Amino acid sequence: MKAAALTSFGGPEVLSLTEVPAPEAGAGTVRVRVRAAGVQHFDTRIRRGWAPPTVDMTFPVIPGNEFSGVVDQVGAGVDGFAVGDEVLGYTTTRSYAEYVVAPVGQVVPKPANMPWDVAGGFTGNGQGAAMCLRQMGVGSGDTVLINAAAGALGTFSVQLAKAWGATTVIGTASEANHDYLRSLGVIPVTYGEGLAERIRAVAPQGVDAAMDNVGEEALRASAEVVKDKSRIRTMIDDDVASELGIPLLKPHRSAEQLAELTALYAEGLIRIHLRAAYPLAQAADAHREIETGHGRGKIVLLVD
Known part of the structure; x- marks a missing residue:
C-alpha cells in the first residue's frame, strides 16, 4: 500500500x-x-x-x-x-x-x-476538546474562556462548551479571526499584553473555567480571571501549570466519547x-x- x-x-x-x-x-x-x-x-x-x-x-x-x-x-x-x-x-x-x-x-x-x-x-480535536472541558467541569450556565479559539481545537472547544450548556464563551484570537468567532456565538478578545483586563471587560461577572491552547501568556491570564484553578487546563504548558497550581490534563480517549461527539455533529450542534x-x-x-x-x-x- x-x-x-x-x-x-x-x-x-x-x-x-x-x-x-x-x-x-x-x-x-x-x-x-x-x-x-x-x-x-x-x-x-x-x-x-x-x-x-x-x-x-x-x-x-x-x-x-x-x-x-x-x-x-x-x-x-x-x-x-x-x-x-x-x-x-x-x-x-x-x-x-x-x-x-x-x-x-x-x-x-x-x-x-x-x-x-x-x-x-x-477525532483528535473532538476528543481533545471533550476530555479538557470535561475535566474543567464545563456545564450549564458557565462562562468559559478558550484561548486560541479560532484554531481547529479551539473551534471544536467553543462549540462543545455551548452544546454542554455554557451561557457565555469567550475566545482569544487575532483580530482577523474575530468575525469567524462571532459566527460561532463566541465573544472574541485579542491576544497580547493586557489580556486579563480585556477578558474582565467582556465578562464582568467573572470566568468560571478556562482552556489554554497557547502557552504561558494565556495560561497566566487565565489564572488571573478564573477563581477556582481546578477549573483551568492547558494543552500546551505543563510546567507553568504546575507552577500556578493548575491540575494537569489527564489524557482520555474512548469510542463512547467519540460516539457522543458524532451525535452532536449529526444534530447540527458541531460544525x-x-x-x-x-x-x-x-x-x-x-x-x-x-x-x-x-x-x-x-x-x-x-x-x-
Missing part, C-alpha cells in the same frame, strides 16, 4: 510517499480503507523523533492518529462492524496510509451527514471548518502549513 512515511526524523521534507506492506486485521480489530486522515501537531512531533514509550519507532514510521474510511477486513471476535461499514476512528500512528488497522474500541460509525474529509479530521485538504503525496506540505501556527480550522490528507 501507499503511505506517507518517515525513513529518518527531521523537517517536513523527511515525510514522503512510500510503498509499505498493508496491515492485516487481527483478533478484535478491523482494517479500514482510509478515505481521509487528519493532520495534528502530535504528528509533527512524531516526525521530529518524539513518541510515547508504547509507540514503535522502527522505520518506516507512518504518522497519523485519526482517520475515516470503509471497513474492508474484520478480525476474529469482532461484533458490531462488517465489511462495507463507513467509520471514523483513532490510533496513535499509522493513519497516513491507504489502510489502517484499529481495535474496535477505537472506531465508531460515521454519521451519514458527515463528509469524509470532516470525518478524517474529527467543522476545513482549513486545507492535501493529497497523501503532499503530506510534507500539510506539515509545513500546520507548523506555521497560523490560520483557522482543520488540515486533512485525502487518501482516496
